[in-house]
Amino acid sequence: MLTEYTWAVAVGGIFCFLLGGGMGANDVANNFGTSVGSRSISLKRALFIAAVFELIGSIGFGATVTDSVRNGVYDLGKLEVHVAKNRSHEFLLIANLTVLFTVAIWLYCASSLKMSVSTTHSIIGAYMGCGLAISPRVVHWKYLLTILSSWVGAPLLAALVAASLFTALRAAVLRAEHPVRRANLLLPLLCVYVAFIISLFFVFSNPLVFASHTCVQKNSDGIIAATKPCYASHWVSAHLPAAWGIGLGAAAATSLILYVPIKFWTKRTITAEQEKKKAGLGRSWTLADLPRRTLSFAADGAFGTDSVAAGTSDAAGEGASATSPISLSTKRAHFASASEDELSPGGSTVSSHWVDGPDSTPSGSTPDGSTPGEVCQIPVRSASAVVLPVEEQSAEVLEEVEGACCGGRFPAPWNRDLHAEAAQEESRVGEIQALSEKFPWQAEAYFKALQTCSAALACLVHGSNDVGNAAAPFAAIYSIYREGAYLKSIPVPLWVLALGGCSISIGLMLLGYKVIRTVGIELLHMNAPKGFCVEMAVFTVIISASYLGLTISSTHIGIGAMIGVGLMDRHFDPFTLQDVTQTTCGLNLRAINWPLAGKLAVSWVGTLILCCTAGYILMTFAIRSPSINHT
Structure with missing residues (x-):
């Protein structure tokens, strides 16, 4: 020894x-x-x-x-x-x-x-x-x-x-x-x-x-x-x-x-999701009633953002690259769109419509009994058009990971919302996920x-x-x-x-x-x-x-x-x-x-x-x- x-x-x-x-x-x-x-x-x-x-x-x-x-x-x-x-x-x-x-x-x-x-x-x-x-x-x-x-x-x-x-x-x-x-x-x-x-x-x-x-x-x-x-x-x-x-x-x-x-x-997962859908809590998305920014898909695959509010809008200049918040929840995505001609200094008429998610109700209808979901910051880059849907966690998860998503407290490692953090810090994440092919x-x-x-x-x-x-x-x-x-x-x-x-x-x-x-x-x-x-x-x-x-x-x-x-x-x-x-x-x-x-x-x-x-x-x-x- x-x-x-x-x-x-x-x-x-x-x-x-x-x-x-x-x-x-x-x-x-x-x-x-x-x-x-x-x-x-x-x-x-x-x-x-x-x-x-x-x-x-x-x-x-x-x-x-x-x-x-x-x-x-x-x-x-x-x-x-x-x-x-x-x-x-x-x-x-x-x-x-x-x-x-x-x-x-x-x-x-x-x-x-x-x-x-x-x-x-x-x-x-x-x-x-x-x-x-x-x-x-x-x-x-x-x-x-x-x-x-x-x-x-x-x-x-x-x-x-x-x-x-x-x-x-x-x-x-x-x-x-x-x-x-x-x-x-x-x-x-x-x-x-x-x-x-x-x-x-x-x-x-x-x-x-x-x-x-x-x-x-x-x-x-x-x-x-x-x-x-x-x-x-x-x-x-x-x-x-x-x-x-x-x-x-x-x-x-x-x-x-x-x-x-x-x-x-x-089978249990599919049945549970279908029951949530019947109760108005299904796997589709909606935009919360908060000041919104729109997201566009240009010919070259670039993305852009413009501020769109209920009756007014504040369009970012061409080529702007500021990170903008997109409000998301567990329902369907409300796509608010406005052309550049419609965006006037004194206000604009913003056209809006409901777009089906993977399992949404028929297009054009407004979901009943919806509850607000998670609000996260998704970074996107300049121009104008629509907000793209992103899968979100439930309202219960929101409370648990509020610090990771919205910059409050520091959560425990196992309680972090990695998707929200990645989208907030890495601009390419939102772009890649929005365009990727989605399956049933x-x-x-x-x-x-x-x-x-x-x-x-x-x-x-x-x-x-x-x-x-x-x-x-x-x-x-x-x-x-x-x-x-x-x-x-x-x-x-x-x-x-x-x-x-x-x-x-x-x-x-x-x-x-x-x-x-x-x-x-x-x-x-x-x-x-x-x-x-x-x-x-x-x-x-x-x-x-x-x-x-x-x-x-x-x-x-x-x-x-x-x-x-x-x-x-x-x-x-x-x-x-x-x-x-x-x-x-x-x-x-x-x-x-x-x-x-x-x-x-x-x-x-x-x-x-x-x-x-x-x-x-x-x-x-x-x-x-x-x-x-x-x-």
Whole structure:
């Protein structure tokens, strides 16, 4: 036992907890970003479900044995050559401590800036920096090349899979003559697809280790060459037929388990919405009786605003870009319009009419018994014409999130209205959402249930696999401290997995809303079908990469899949319902918030560089600074 490094265990435990919190705030937020962005589930429920499933995955399915250095970044043989005799374990202890500190700080900085970055690449970069501080020969440079290639290949593949799946579902269900009937018909197949993907992932990428068994490797003469802990993946590779049988059987059972609650949930949701509609509280919109501003759609897709009051108007000058409030509620949208000729200095006659929302009463009628809904600030840009409808929360939610929407108090993280905040601060959000193609809400209800279930299972998978990013470095520190030497395979105590799982859940609850807002709301207009396609594309690509033995980032894959479905989106004039999509090579480039996408791409590259640089500086200071020799 290295008693002189007792401090490293204590400090490492703190950094492990902080790193887990950073992972929860950044990595895990990607899983439910699409669900919250599409309004399939509220932010509060999403955070609660994600936290619970992350904890279950970490403790119940987390790897109990890990490598001394994650992801094979170092050549341990060369490490022993370039350090003092019998001191390599001390260098690894300091390296793991440096990695925990560096990555934890970076994840919190990235989350505060609302940037979705890769925890895996952050850890690899920090390890590489520590290795460079010892010697460039210690680092596996070929491994770095595979990481760099995954930056391009994995997101492109995910975009292709997500775009193909979304296009197929849009043609088969969402644009069908009877979309609800078609969605009900395809629901069993979609449940099978979700169950099949999840089951294969758990069978072929299971990090569990059989503690009571040891895998034996024999040479061609049948002589035992090596023994090592028996991972579930080792058993799968040696028994492929049985593994496929288990996977298919688990998929069949899981699909049955999923189908019943999803069917019940969907029917109850549709029935409840129809009852609200009959009571005058349905899923359509109305403009509150407050001073209004009008919103126009120009030929180039730009938006504009002009003040329109009950009897007077104050038109903004041409080219004005002031942010203007649009009053919205849970009813139908009252579209007030006025031409420039009608807007006179002394007042004007403002023509107004009711325009149907997705489930409104016949056009031209005024809804009875309507109640005022939420009033939010939606930023739009110059000119004149009409107010566009935006889905809103109920009056109860308004009271809960008043601070987030209207600038009053600061709400708890789980009570924030992310859609209102994003629309208020990011001008592109309102434009993208207003023009995006809308589908029958009854058909979307089926995808909302599927999307929520798949996101919960994604958190379970993430907890089982990625908890090692926080637990493994600390487990290595603890093992070196106890054994006085490094081991290629290190046991991970259950309490370390619990520490990592709890910290992930806490970080998600406190800071996860920032990245959820970025990937689920600001990047593109997200709805339930798009979100479902994104999640399935992520699983498909991850399973394929895992089967091929490639190290990829689920964060990069998720962003790539979102851009893929966004490029296949179509824009429609909200009044003429004509397709006004401006395509380039068949892709709708205007459906993506490209400045934000560019910011994310820069953060991906910066992650590896910053973590590598920070790791190098800290490790150099640790091993080369003056010290006192007690021997």
